[in-house]
Amino acid sequence: MIPLQLGTLLVFFVSVPLLITVILALFYGIRSWHRPGRERENIYECAECNHVYAFARSRPMDRCPRCGHLNEAVRT
Ligand SMILES: [Zn+2]
Secondary structure, eight states, X not given: OOOOOHHHHHHHHHHHHHHHHHHHHHHHHHHHHXXXXXXXXXXXXXXXXXXXXXXXXXXXXXXXXXXXXXEEEEEO
């Protein structure tokens, strides 16, 4: 067995979770760069045919691409 000092072990148990946290933070940071476009989308659910669709335009109402019925945005 490799002899380990208490200090080395302590550094290992502190730096590994810290490194994992940094990697996760970078991962979610990079992912959030791509999100602004998606977050501007409005989500609509058609009251006529229950079709769920999204548009990147900021309109309170939009036509269903399937049946043409006007629907209010469910989430903006
Ligand atoms: Zn529809």
